Amino acid sequence: MDNTLKEKIFNLLGKDTAASNLNIKLVEIDNGTAIAKMEVDERHMNGLGTVQGGVLFTLADFACAAAANSQGKIAVSLNANINFVKAVNSGTLTATATEMYLRRTVGGYNVDVRDEEGELVANFQSTSYRKDPK
Amino acid sequence: MDNTLKEKIFNLLGKDTAASNLNIKLVEIDNGTAIAKMEVDERHMNGLGTVQGGVLFTLADFACAAAANSQGKIAVSLNANINFVKAVNSGTLTATATEMYLRRTVGGYNVDVRDEEGELVANFQSTSYRKDPK
Amino acid sequence: MDNTLKEKIFNLLGKDTAASNLNIKLVEIDNGTAIAKMEVDERHMNGLGTVQGGVLFTLADFACAAAANSQGKIAVSLNANINFVKAVNSGTLTATATEMYLRRTVGGYNVDVRDEEGELVANFQSTSYRKDPK
């Protein structure tokens, strides 16, 4: 994909303080795909001592936002669905976003969150609304 | 509901560092229902300057966790669905969780997140898995 | 709402053979809302002798389609989420669709499916894509 656009998305997502406060990092981005990573630490825990569902959602949604914004329009999430497959409490998690479909004003994305062994931790789907940049 | 259980849930959710780092507070809890609040601040923003979807999810999921744990079993989310209805960037958000159904090992919850004017910001549904406390 | 549009939607949904084969009937429609009914019969059963999930989905989606098309654009479902709350095997089911939000090209709808006692049987949310009629 175009380097100017890539830089623009890295800048946009770099201003996402909710993600940066959780140490979520954008690693790769290309047309309709993106990869984000997060090393689990004490900020991420629920009352049971495992990574909180909202944190897993934020990681998945962040990778999704990168993929959805890679197609040259501003994309915002309309809705999302997440399945919590495996509880984790350490290691680095990798969220891989891929495009399921792309129409003029909407796009659909799937995100798999996996642990270091490649096991599925959470599975996420989202619909984005796309508008032309002003 | 029983005060000992209520205290136990406040303690459990008080250990949720992901929620407390976002200033999410449990306000009320009763059998199958709960209310949580969050005053929007600069920690909550996405790259577009509005409250990030993962933050709204975390607020909704937190209220849901309180409601789901109010019935005397340990409840963990299996999955959740969220609709983002209105973008917000300030004020106090209120998440109200109600029980849609309760079976022996699963429960279904709806959460509405509203702004100070009572307008719907996000709508969330989740299925919880319930196990007996050890 | 406008009577010409109302008639147009009744005509459009009257051509839905999948719904008419299940005896699903559109009862009411207004701006952003619609009601559909279905009397349970032997066509609707799964292998366990209760109304099949796909039939409940079809009923909910039909009411949703009516509500979504009530706003003067052609609306098609992008995705939907359904919770199965109560198993039923007889009686008349009523699906009530309401609009959660409406933007230029997308709309969000909630549908409650209830039995004759008013108890919740299924709860459904959907996002529609809206395009101008040719």
Place this chain on the structure above:
Amino acid sequence: MDNTLKEKIFNLLGKDTAASNLNIKLVEIDNGTAIAKMEVDERHMNGLGTVQGGVLFTLADFACAAAANSQGKIAVSLNANINFVKAVNSGTLTATATEMYLRRTVGGYNVDVRDEEGELVANFQSTSYRKDPK
């Protein structure tokens, strides 16, 4: 998998009149997986002349039910999420269900519905509740 159990599931799903009225056929089943097929015909259409969302849901849910029942317990859907990716109006559709996770009383399934060219038509996820057969 065990042939007695396989036969039992084919029998159970053979009694699903909602599916058989749509000409949905169970083709394969194994531990945690199943394949169902449906040749598109005039029974499946919505008012716009494409296969209705409820029909695609029923096909996906049927494959899911087979996969979920393949593990020796009675499984019923708690909820499901479907993304409509591509409109179709002819040909044979294939739904392939795979298990995302399996716990004692719940299981999670993904179903891809594809056309004859292998293109994704719909993508479905569901959570099943599992109980011991009486």
